[in-house]
Amino acid sequence: MVHLVYCDDKEKELEKIINKSKHMIIRGAAGRKIPHSRVFDGEDLYFMKKGTGLITAKAKVVSVQNYVKLSPEESLETINKNQSKLNLSPKQVERWNKKCLCLVEFDNVEEITPLIFEHQGNMDDWLIIEKIEDVLVGSSIPYNYENSKFK
Numbered sequence: 194m195v196h197l198v199y200c201d202d203k204e205k206e207l208e209k210i211i212n213k214s215k216h217m218i219i220r221g222a223a224g225r226k227i228p229h230s231r232v233f234d235g236e237d238l239y240f241m242k243k244g245t246g247l248i249t250a251k252a253k254v255v256s257v258q259n260y261v262k263l264s265p266e267e268s269l270e271t272i273n274k275n276q277s278k279l280n281l282s283p284k285q286v287e288r289w290n291k292k293c294l295c296l297v298e299f300d301n302v303e304e305i306t307p308l309i310f311e312h313q314g315n316m317d318d319w320l321i322i323e324k325i326e327d328v329l330v331g332s333s334i335p336y337n338y339e340n341s342k343f344k
Contacts, residue, residue: 194236195325196228196254197310199243199318201285207242209280210302211250217278217298220319221268221291225261228319229295232257238299239325241310243318248308248325252299260294268294 198218200206209215218238220228232254240250260271268290272279275296281289308325311333326332 194231194233195239195322196232196236197239197241197248197320197322197325197328200240202243202245204282204285207240207250210240210252211304213302215278215280216300217275217296219272219275219279219281219289219294219296221289221294223292225259225293227317228297228321229261229293230259231321232295232297237325238297239305239308246310246312248310248329249304250302251305252302254297255300256298258294258296258298261292263292263294265290268292271296 200210206215220226222229234254234256236254238252238254239248240252241248258271258275260268263271269286271294272281272286272289276286278298279296309330310328311330313333313335320328322328327334
């Protein structure tokens with residue numbers, strides 16, 4: 194699978210990925226939401242700055258940590274233990290202090306020729322697709338959550 198990750202524009206998340214001061218993405222919720230338990234080593238991540246509609250970087254997943262039923266203290270401890278890779282602001286640490294966490298470490302970050310994303314109304318901030326062309330202007334297909342289901 195291929196993953197399209199929206200990067201927080203206010204926190205300059207994409208810039209941190211490109212300048213290699215960020216090597217891990219976090220997602221969290223009260224329950225197991227996308228991408229929890231649906232990202233695997235060796236898969237491709239594509240990054241897009243939220244609000245731009247342009248996919249401008251790519252990386253390879255090297256490890257994934259999935260957590261469930263964390264207490265607030267355990268969640269914070271997990272975030273702090275990985276902070277050197279996550280490079281989160283205090284505001285982001287507070288935002289991601291959740292019961293279920295998915296931490297995705299990546300490497301081989303490369304800037305790519307910008308790809309134009311075709312936004313559809315039903316999309317989250319993390320998409321799981323067969324190939325990146327499935328969400329590009331001119332070749333996109335209607336997005337469904339088929340690839341997001343647990344295997």
